Amino acid sequence: MxxxxxxxxxxxxxxxxxxxxxxxxxxKILVVYLNRAATDDEMRFLHEVLQRAAPSAPKDD
Structure with a gap:
């Protein structure tokens, strides 16, 4: 076996x-502080979250 x-x-x-x-x-560069090194999958996830959230951010008038 x-x-x-x-x-x-x-x-x-x-x-x-x-x-x-x-x-x-x-x-223009945003620095993100994390408690540990992010995996590649976590980086891709965070990128997707930011892409979706950015258009909804408050606008300066």
Missing amino acids: ARVLSFPRITRDPLRCPGIGRDSETP
Whole structure:
């Protein structure tokens, strides 16, 4: 009978965003502070969320 290999599951802390800010040299750049490095999937998710939310942001009159 074949042996089944099992690999340890990687557990990560839940992703949290304790703050955001602006890049001091380029005002168009938004800096997002996270509690840990985001995975590629999390980065794609956050990008999609921002793309959907940006048009609803308050407008300066």
